[in-house]
Amino acid sequence: MSERMALTGNDSAAYALKQINPDVVAAYPITPQTELMHKFAAYVADGDVKTEFVTVESEHSAMSAVVGASLAGARTCTATSANGLALMWEILYIAASCRCPIVMPVINRALSGPINIHCDHSDTMGARDAGWIQLYSENCQEAYDNTIQAVRIAEHPDVRLPVMVCLDGFILSHTLESLETSDDQTVQNFIGEFERPDNLLNVDHAETFGAFALQNYYFEFKKQQADAMVNAVAVVQGIGSEYGTLTGRPYDLLEPYRCDDADVVLVGLGSTMGTAKQAADDLREEEGLKCGVLKVRCFRPFPGEQLCQALKDVPMVGVMDRAISFGLGGPLFHEVRSARYDAAGPMMNFIYGLGGRDLSLDDAGEVFRTLARAGESGRAEPTVSYVGVRE
């Protein structure tokens, strides 16, 4: 049974967490994630969940506590943004290497400095090599759906890795949307029971977790992690289609939009893909420009093969980055370009929206036009440009 509800992005993730009903949740406040945990705390206070709610004294301890809880055999979640994620940094890597299937909504916010509370992707992009799966959400519906699927993906025996469910700060976290939710039992049936037989509380079989592994073993730990990430590709796809059968909303690694006959395609992630789709529609209608959009839902593992396939007949590709890898350009651009190396066509990189700066429909339209001009002239220059910034 499904129900339509009006929820913000924070509410939708909190509602998903309520239905997941984790054994342990650790929480520490940071804007714009705060309302998510307020909501969840209210579920705890009303006895709607069985969760032990650990109100830690820092995000470093939040991540440390969920690692401890996960290794003790509990299903665990936490949530954060920007500086909070940065404070967790050290333990993000440990969570992944201890193969803790933690689910963490990250409400994307610009990293300091200057301090800023609004959306960009510098926080999660910086954590892209921490060994976490990353799913990005275009809207509140996807934030809800991704959070539920994340549990299955994380706990899948071929994967056993933590998952970040990324959703844009304020743009989604604080915007009310009408979305479809499943009932609690449907969610519970979908996610199933969590089992980790090798755990800290298994006192009859004492094991050491987080051991000191040197030159002769460390590499094998990492190779297993890398293999699990490779396995995650098929698992994300399989669970996305199973979820589709259940809810009528199937998910994949990528979502192509009007790409088939497109002359120019914009690749990106997060809420801006909604704007890009609208701009593509408008430009097709008003200017006859054949625009398409390729949304990257799953950024880690990076779906390079699928991406090349989706872009193989596209003459001109642009990549939208809401983060900078200083001295290089946008991180998504460089990954898309390197994935397409063998089938290389010209590509351009657009950095936009840092610190929550709005990307208007006009801005998105202008990006499409820039791509079209580059396609015509055969000169895709400059490779990296900045949208909506004062020089």
Added chain:
Amino acid sequence: MATTNLKKLSDMPELLSGGHAACPGCAGPVAIRQILLAAQQDDVYVVAGIATGCMEVSTTVYPNSAWRVPLVHNAFENVAATISGAEAAYRSLKKQGKYDKKVAFLAIGGDGGTYDIGLQSLSGALERGHDFTYICYDNEAYMNTGIQRSGATPKGAFTTTAPAGKVEPGKRQVKKDLTAIVAAHEVPYAAQASPHRPRDLMKKVQKAVGIQGPCFLNVLSPCPRGWRYPPDQSMQMCKLATDTCVWALYEIEDGKLTVNYKPKQKQPVRDWLKSQGRFRHLFAPQNEYLIEEIQQDVDRRWQRLLALEAMDKGQ
């Protein structure tokens, strides 16, 4: 049931096996063996966490582990938070009827991991009231990384980051009083102990494990390598520390302080300083004034403890 009978304990299986890589004579494994034996009881199982540091690095070199109880190592500064999470998981699973054993949670950290970088994580876990016992093994410096000064290093000691040189006499600052900081959280039980008095140490562990809520034990853990004394002298170092009142054995239970050991004849701190290479430079003429200062510091702290004890007894 819980016993501190040494004969009985010596017949029980060790929970920290031999064959680990700590230096010969290190007091750390001696203390940990006593602690584990005391904490594990017929119906209570130990689950331990350990912070990065000498004891972790020397006992968990993959694929081996000296630990015969479940152990988690997460990072350096977060053993209290890690055990908070494990304890929360335990409570959650128990509440749901998915787990039925009784577990005593121990979080073990060195002085660097406790007095300094892990203080916030410890404070948070104490304040939240998790049911666990935190054990600091205090060897008075960052030993694992090569004897750097910590907040637990005593005044005058030589360390690699506060060496004694032509113009500096070693560490200038006094040792942080961590046990008092912990007690200020109004935890049900906080104590100091030393492995040269195993009965006292083990009784304290058993008290802590038996008490609901966050408990704390600060255990002196001499390090022959960092303190520079012969490796067969660790227990003598412990004894000297308590006889000079440099390290006081006491406990604070429900807010009441009791001093557990009062030397009949308090030995001069000079004897303590003379016993270890890390203090050798203090006997050079330009540094000797520090010996007097250190004696005064020790006396002041000892008098304060006695006064607190008297006050709590209502004398």
